[in-house]
Amino acid sequence: MAYSFNFGVIQANLDKFLLGLATGLALALAAILVGVLIGLVCAFAATAKPRLPRLLVAGYVSAIRNTPILVIVLFVYFALPQLGIRMGKYESFTLSLAVYAGAYLTEVFRAGLAGVPRGVVDAGRAIGLTGYQVALHVVMPIMFRNSLPAMGTTFISLFKDTSIAAVIAVPELTYQARKLNTETFRVAEAWTTASALYIATCLLIAAGLRQLERRFPKF
Amino acid sequence: MEGFLHELWIARWALGQGLLLTIAISAASILFGTILGLLVGVALAYGSWPLRWLMRVYVDAVRGTPVLVLIFACFYLLAFAGINFTAVESGLFALTIFCGAHMGEIIRGALQSIPPAQIDAGRAIGLTFHRILIYVLLPQAFRQILPVWINTGAELVKSSSLLAIIGTAELLFRTQEIVGRNFMTLEFYGLCGALYFLVNFCIERLGKAAGRRFALQ
């Protein structure tokens, strides 16, 4: 059976694909912003003196990292309404992805915190900064800078995970590809275009990250 | 609570079969994926220039693509090309390709981190490169990557849940069927998550124990 690769199909639908790509990026961005907040709180909680916060954080990280993201997405979207928590698709997916990201970022920030030299903390205390001030003005800036590479790879990972949003009919890139596939049966065009867009975006983000790391190297 | 236990009892075979299939697919894909990754990794570390370039394209392309897209692509493209794979086979195919790229990169890294002096030592006692690879390099590489390999196994278990979308009757698919019947989304999606957690938790434990036994240092 002769199959001719029809670029015209790609051209006609490129705008939908690009919109889908942008949607995916936006979801990933929203998720990582919330995820960073969760990760920061949990990373500091994990170093707290009382046992309860440490156990809670460990439980959260372990539970999320061992559960498939799809199950989390479906749970948040379908099961939470039973508890009275109703959300639109976008909010629901962003929440799921943020909770997922938070678990990974907690570990990233814990490693970053451990990498802050003790002496610098001493120096902060020695000039009379309170514990809170040391954390805010000394530890966090250093930790963030050192965590930059790991945060970057987490973001790329999250961007790829936005493909899962297709399952709850969020019109991002994978959804559009599947739609094109089932509507026009142009299988090769749909999937090669989608893949190419994902790969290109990941490569661009990675290159951007390398530049960023060169400009802001680790301390 | 009684309603849930009652429904759980009704659903026990379906869930059990789903869980079994999840484990089977994950195990098979890590097995095939590791074999593929071995070939890719060795090619990337020691291959000729065109071979390395080819493998690089494969690895970067697969790693830059979301698993779900890979699964869809394999599912639709294989069917379109006339290869009549079942959902299970198609899924296994996609996961193997995914795992192969992942493992290939890991094995390449491990092989390249072995001091070149090891190869010299092997040559000095008269081994061919082929033998050096099997008896000197790969054993060291495997010891090094053991924790990452275990981690990849857990990742595959999680990725296998995506196969539900193409109709593979593994754990998540079975859960969705059950929920479609009794609408107990909270309980059964919760249970589903807990079961995946359990499987991965066991893998994590196994990995730590194996790591302790086989650690190089």
Place this chain on the structure above:
Amino acid sequence: MTALLSIRGLTKRFGATEVLKGVDLDVNQGEVVSIIGASGSGKTTLLRCVNLLEDFDGGEIHLDGISIGYAVKNGARRRLRERECARQRAMTGMVFQSFNLFPHLTAIGNVMLGLVKVRHMSRHDARDRAQSWLGRVGLADRGDFMPAQLSGGQQQRVAIARALAMDPKLVLLDEITSALDPELVGEVLATIKALAKDGTTMLIVTHEMRFARDVSHRTVFMDRGLIAEQGASADLFRQPRTPRLAEFLGTANL
């Protein structure tokens, strides 16, 4: 005249090891006191207790009449709240062996941080004061450099400026030249000499014997958690009165 710093019966243990076994020490306003001794004698721990980087188990420390770290009432000993401890730490300045500059701030930023966040100065006033102190340590034109762009000696001088800009009552210096290449030691010692001349009260832990003899009014020799001997620097090095100090000085470079 009451001493500016008064330490009585200071004890400190790390786990099972008793590092300080009852130290008594006075430092007067304007005095420069050196502490010498073998490693493990407790000199650094003593210093770190004065500015509460370490808690201590027994004894009392008074700085300018204020009880440091603990309130003793009716025989009961209560640790002060962290906020109060931070306030007390601002009364002393410390310069560390490994400089410990804040890597994410410029030289002038390092000096300004305490002025803005602890002394609550305006950024403008803080900058002026910081710039003036950088000038005093000979780094007036290096304010906008990041620590990574400075040599070890320069970093240590920024650290000195950082400590002194806070206008502390007492400056604690912990082996501040130990981590420096020999050719960079001179510039740091010169800076300290100038400060001593200006009447800064300092407590210096050092193993540079010549420096201790030249800069400090009084030298204290610590041995195994206690002060074994102390006296005017000019005399102590020439004529140690205890055999232990004689032995220590014999093996040290003079």
